[in-house]
Amino acid sequence: MGRNSRSLWRTLMWAAPGIDALRTNPRVGASFPRPPVAKASFSLPRFCSTEVEPHFSPDLIKIMEQRLSAIEHRSAFLQNLINQPEASPTEYSRANKELRKLRDSMELINELRTKQKEIDGLKTMMDENVEDRDMLGMVTEELDEAVKEEKRLQQLLLQSLLPRDDADERGSILEVRAGTGGEEASLFAMDIFKMYERYSQKKGWKFEVVDITESDLRGYKEASAAISGIGVYGKLKFESGVHRVQRVPVTEKSGRVHTSAVSVAILPQANEVDVQLRNEDLRIDTYRSGGSGGQHANTTNSAVRITHIPSGMVVSIQDERSQHMNKAKALKVLCARLYELERSRMHLDRSKLRSEQIGSGDRSERIRTYNFPQGRVTDHRVGITHHAIDDMLQGEILDAFIDALLLQQEMDAIASFSSSDP
Amino acid sequence: MKPTTLRPSFTRAWPCMASNFSTFFFQLPPPPPLAHARNIAHQVRHRRIHSSLSAPPPPLLASSPPSQPLPLFLRPPKYTTTVLDLLEWHSWAKSHRRLCRLNWLMEDVLHGFDPSLMRKAVARDDPDVIISSRADVQELYSLWKQRMEERRPFQYIVGCEHWRDLILCVREGVLIPRPETAIIVDLVGDAISKDEGLREGLWVDLGTGSGAIAIGIAKILGNYGSVIATDLSPVAIQVASFNVEIYSLEDKIEVREGSWLEPLKGVEGKVAGLVSNPPYIPSDGISGLQAEVGRHEPRLALDGGAEGMDDLLHLCNGAASMLKPGGFFAFETNGEKQCKFLVDYMQNQLPGSFCNVNTVSDFAGIQRFVIGFRNR
Ligand SMILES: C[S@@+](CC[C@H](N)C(=O)[O-])C[C@H]1O[C@@H](n2cnc3c(N)ncnc32)[C@H](O)[C@@H]1O
Numbered sequence: 001m002g003r004n005s006r007s008l009w010r011t012l013m014w015a016a017p018g019i020d021a022l023r024t025n026p027r028v029g030a031s032f033p034r035p036p037v038a039k040a041s042f043s044l045p046r047f048c049s050t051e052v053e054p055h056f057s058p059d060l061i062k063i064m065e066q067r068l069s070a071i072e073h074r075s076a077f078l079q080n081l082i083n084q085p086e087a088s089p090t091e092y093s094r095a096n097k098e099l100r101k102l103r104d105s106m107e108l109i110n111e112l113r114t115k116q117k118e119i120d121g122l123k124t125m126m127d128e129n130v131e132d133r134d135m136l137g138m139v140t141e142e143l144d145e146a147v148k149e150e151k152r153l154q155q156l157l158l159q160s161l162l163p164r165d166d167a168d169e170r171g172s173i174l175e176v177r178a179g180t181g182g183e184e185a186s187l188f189a190m191d192i193f194k195m196y197e198r199y200s201q202k203k204g205w206k207f208e209v210v211d212i213t214e215s216d217l218r219g220y221k222e223a224s225a226a227i228s229g230i231g232v233y234g235k236l237k238f239e240s241g242v243h244r245v246q247r248v249p250v251t252e253k254s255g256r257v258h259t260s261a262v263s264v265a266i267l268p269q270a271n272e273v274d275v276q277l278r279n280e281d282l283r284i285d286t287y288r289s290g291g292s293g294g295q296h297a298n299t300t301n302s303a304v305r306i307t308h309i310p311s312g313m314v315v316s317i318q319d320e321r322s323q324h325m326n327k328a329k330a331l332k333v334l335c336a337r338l339y340e341l342e343r344s345r346m347h348l349d350r351s352k353l354r355s356e357q358i359g360s361g362d363r364s365e366r367i368r369t370y371n372f373p374q375g376r377v378t379d380h381r382v383g384i385t386h387h388a389i390d391d392m393l394q395g396e397i398l399d400a401f402i403d404a405l406l407l408q409q410e411m412d413a414i415a416s417f418s419s420s421d422p
Numbered sequence: 423m424k425p426t427t428l429r430p431s432f433t434r435a436w437p438c439m440a441s442n443f444s445t446f447f448f449q450l451p452p453p454p455p456l457a458h459a460r461n462i463a464h465q466v467r468h469r470r471i472h473s474s475l476s477a478p479p480p481p482l483l484a485s486s487p488p489s490q491p492l493p494l495f496l497r498p499p500k501y502t503t504t505v506l507d508l509l510e511w512h513s514w515a516k517s518h519r520r521l522c523r524l525n526w527l528m529e530d531v532l533h534g535f536d537p538s539l540m541r542k543a544v545a546r547d548d549p550d551v552i553i554s555s556r557a558d559v560q561e562l563y564s565l566w567k568q569r570m571e572e573r574r575p576f577q578y579i580v581g582c583e584h585w586r587d588l589i590l591c592v593r594e595g596v597l598i599p600r601p602e603t604a605i606i607v608d609l610v611g612d613a614i615s616k617d618e619g620l621r622e623g624l625w626v627d628l629g630t631g632s633g634a635i636a637i638g639i640a641k642i643l644g645n646y647g648s649v650i651a652t653d654l655s656p657v658a659i660q661v662a663s664f665n666v667e668i669y670s671l672e673d674k675i676e677v678r679e680g681s682w683l684e685p686l687k688g689v690e691g692k693v694a695g696l697v698s699n700p701p702y703i704p705s706d707g708i709s710g711l712q713a714e715v716g717r718h719e720p721r722l723a724l725d726g727g728a729e730g731m732d733d734l735l736h737l738c739n740g741a742a743s744m745l746k747p748g749g750f751f752a753f754e755t756n757g758e759k760q761c762k763f764l765v766d767y768m769q770n771q772l773p774g775s776f777c778n779v780n781t782v783s784d785f786a787g788i789q790r791f792v793i794g795f796r797n798r
Contacts, residue, residue, distance in 0.1 A: 207515070258724055277616075284785045285785070286601065286785045286786065292756065292788070293602060293784065293786055293788060293790075294600060294602050294603075294702075294754065294755075294756060294784075294788075295599075295600065295699075295701070295702060295703055295715070295723075295724050295756075296703065296712065296715065296791065297573050297600070297712060297715070298577075298598060298600075298712060298714040298715050298719070299601075300523045300526070300576045300577070300600070302584070306595070311483070320584065321526055321584035322584035322585055322586060322587070322588075322601075322606070323601040324586040324587065324601065324604045325584070325586070325587060327591060328587075
């Protein structure tokens with residue numbers, strides 16, 4: 001075919017899905033330095049302090065006070081114990097360990113107590129200086145400050161007392177799968193996948209493609225990635241679920257809007273130790289061109305399939321040119337899935353409440369709609385709509401949704417915190 | 423329509439690194455400056471940390487003489503082609519998909535290329551958009567013909583093989599490392615983790631070929647120990663040295679030319695670990711090999727004599743004399759029969775020399791390796 005047959009060349013392009021899926025752009029030294037987040041567990045969404053305050057009822061304070069003094073007693077008891085010369089080494093180390101866990105809370109409590117003493121002092125001063133207007137003004141100002149500070153400390157303490165997911169600090173495995181809607185769903189799966197990639201880059205996280213299965217039109221039938229960084233899971237966990245898209249597919253001539261869906265799963269990263277993986281439990285299949293293998297065979301098929309025999313779980317990876325790398329990636333995904341399985345088992349046992357909260361990990365739940373004709377994105381769990389769909393897909397405004405979801409989770413937790421017995 | 427250059431970065435001046443690969447392919451005088459070698463190694467190491475978004479990678483190499491058969495991915499992208507020509511070639515090559523790894527070839531040729539730009543060219547209906555390439559389109563046609571008609575191994579076509587987490591350069595005259603062989607490095611890793619003393623010792627890879635096992639071991643040794651890699655084939659010696667240089671392991675791996683134990687004079691009884699993947703195919707099996715192997719890979723790397731055991735038996739004896747007490751060995755074999763024979767040989771013909779002699783299977787469940795330790 002020659003240069004004259006211009007009209008045919010588009011067909012060529014469509015017929016060459018491989019080209020478009022080439023990922024030939026290595027990010028040299030892909031890890032971005034990121035300052036360690038001090039007291040990461042206390043970092044609240046910006047607008048949180050104001051939004052949560054209405055819930056800071058006297059009741060809540062009372063409950064919290066009870067918990068705080070329980071912690072203080074416990075801490076004093078343990079401190080006393082490790083000062084006893086007759087404490088056994090096991091007792092000692094156990095107590096020490098528990099103390100370490102309480103340390104962050106204790107620091108805050110001590111700060112809070114100091115503040116509260118200061119407030120008491122200021123109040124007494126006020127009582128004693130009812131006459132002196134200047135003095136009174138000054139003291140009132142100081143008192144305001146101190147009360148504000150007390151609130152802040154209480155806020156932090158509450159935060160530290162709320163149940164926390166140990167996996168929040170971990171990295172994640174992202175899995176995107178095209179659902180109903182055929183090619184259009186695959187193209188949207190690709191958009192979504194890239195949205196998370198851009199978002200990750202913005203956060204300074206490392207985003208590594210694990211595997212991609214293309215559709216005929218160069219969309220992604222399935223795609224997965226390993227996202228590494230501090231607190232990745234805690235941020236992304238609410239992204240699990242069904243993302244729905246409404247738009248006119250590129251393939252659609254009549255201009256009719258289609259609805260299709262993509263499912264997203266976010267799993268915490270885990271390693272062989274986390275899931276107590278044993279070599280005997282794995283079956284590893286690789287492509288062999290038959291015969292005796294080794295020096296006899298030259299194959300370029302590097303695909304690896306790992307079967308976890310006890311659970312029957314299967315992970316296949318073929319994205320890398322080296323079998324060894326495919327195996328490493330498959331193991332990473334397998335560990336994340338096993339870990340998730342383990343966690344969901346534990347959660348089932350733990351509370352029925354959880355399943356009513358957001359982020360229950362129910363992947364069939366429709367969580368968000370991307371409506372292109374109206375240029376809007378709506379999250380169905382928090383009822384928020386944003387009208388900048390392009391920015392959204394660029395990973396720009398994902399934070400707005402994530403922050404709202406985090407806040408929602410926190411309020412749910414506070415609600416259950418106050419309703420449960422101290 | 424006026425051709426548009428999609429990647430201004432490609433027109434950037436390439437840093438001058440012309441002679442870096444001389445040791446590999448040509449005997450040109452100036453030795454490669456170390457910093458440059460590092461630079462290349464850096465590129466190579468990070469190649470697979472890829473992104474599906476675009477970020478142009480820094481240019482690699484300066485103008486090498488066109489005759490120099492560098493691996494494709496290390497060549498400078500000094501050719502330009504139109505999207506149309508490339509797509510035509512791609513569609514032509516794709517019709518032979520049965521045997522191909524077209525995407526990988528594209529990846530090496532268009533390294534640093536952003537596919538979405540190609541899509542934009544299509545959207546703008548502008549097939550004359552120019553993109554940069556590491557090979558001329560005509561060369562791509564001829565390379566692919568070689569693949570199809572002569573069954574030239576894909577790895578020789580692109581000049582490299584992705585093995586473990588390494589990218590190793592290969593060319594005619596040196597065996598393309600096999601995925602099974604990667605397990606030898608894992609076995610060494612296991613041995614080291616159980617006996618940290620081994621980490622600090624001297625390791626030997628006999629018949630190193632591309633240097634695969636030696637480099638794999640050097641990387642897991644980390645800051646400790648050292649490696650000697652040997653081969654009888656001068657081509658293997660060149661290629662191994664080149665790969666060692668790419669990974670900046672010149673200080674850690676010494677490449678020595680000579681037949682099996684010859685180059686080990688002076689280290690008898692001092693070796694902490696000895697590994698080898700020697701030729702093990704019985705001579706009469708050579709003619710029936712897959713075309714890519716039998717017609718293109720060096721016989722010296724494959725032919726193990728009548729039973730395929732000539733070199734393996736020689737190496738067993740060698741292990742007894744070279745290893746220090748407690749030293750580790752691992753050999754790759756043709757399968758169960760050779761494994762059994764070797765284990766039996768070591769126990770009965772070399773009694774008292776070795777302990778914990780075992781066979782290890784590859785992923786396909788074929789008993790592939792014999793491992794063990796020199797008696798203390
Ligand atoms: C099967 S290849 C293994 C290459 C490499 N170690 C690998 O695993 O990819 C065997 C190697 O042994 C080398 N060889 C053959 N005869 C040898 C000899 N007498 N002394 C040293 N090396 C020899 C060959 O040149 C070849 O590189």
